[in-house]
Amino acid sequence: MIPNPDPRRLTLALIALCLLLVGCSAPQAIPDFRYYRLAPAAPMAALPAPLLDQPLVVTDFRADGVHGERPILYANDADSLKTSQYHYQLWNDPPPVMVQRRLQELLSAAGVSAYVTDRLSPRTTGYRLTGAIHRFERVLVAGQPTEAVMGVRLRLQLDGAELPLIERDYLLRMPVSGSRVEDSAVALSAAVDEVARRLIKDLRQALGQR
Numbered sequence: 001m002i003p004n005p006d007p008r009r010l011t012l013a014l015i016a017l018c019l020l021l022v023g024c025s026a027p028q029a030i031p032d033f034r035y036y037r038l039a040p041a042a043p044m045a046a047l048p049a050p051l052l053d054q055p056l057v058v059t060d061f062r063a064d065g066v067h068g069e070r071p072i073l074y075a076n077d078a079d080s081l082k083t084s085q086y087h088y089q090l091w092n093d094p095p096p097v098m099v100q101r102r103l104q105e106l107l108s109a110a111g112v113s114a115y116v117t118d119r120l121s122p123r124t125t126g127y128r129l130t131g132a133i134h135r136f137e138r139v140l141v142a143g144q145p146t147e148a149v150m151g152v153r154l155r156l157q158l159d160g161a162e163l164p165l166i167e168r169d170y171l172l173r174m175p176v177s178g179s180r181v182e183d184s185a186v187a188l189s190a191a192v193d194e195v196a197r198r199l200i201k202d203l204r205q206a207l208g209q210r
Helices: 007-025 094-108 181-204
Strands: 034-036 055-056 071-075 081-091 127-142 143-160 166-175
Touching: 034 181, 055 094, 071 181, 094 127, 094 181, 127 181, 143 181, 166 181
Parallel strands: 034 081, 055 127, 071 127
Antiparallel strands: 071 081, 127 143, 143 166
16 A cells, blocks of 8 residues: 655655756846957058059958957967867957958058059959968966967969069067957957058068168
């Protein structure tokens, strides 16, 4: 003969089951996604006259591996032998898009060519600037950001020319002023601005100008 269950124990068991079901059905906290842009560009001094006698096309840039994705990257060593992604800290656009637009803006402001664009008919002769990003991250030491690193290979070539006018790597290490992710975004913005200045300097040297 099966004994009757203790009503008190049965009541406690039912309460515990209800609490468990309520806990399982409770809504989970929504992750706090944060999106970052590059900081406003630094003022770019205008050249006395355009360096290029043809339109300049800043084409779509590309990036190696995870550097072409939107999550913000960080490394724990200066050489970035290992990079990791933040789960909920994202760039507003992928780095290749941001860098391409920023360089187009800066080179246009400097007046490198009378016409700087991101698209040009293939029937029109122009200089084409391409880029491949291989570093674009913040470096953390003991959990604190020490610098932001940007590495990019740029190639500038006139349509129909056998060799490029410029093809070289630029590696920038910019100090970070604070521990926030936006502080690193500001530092990376300054790195892009410095790449533009160095490219203009190298272009003047390639053209025999001082």
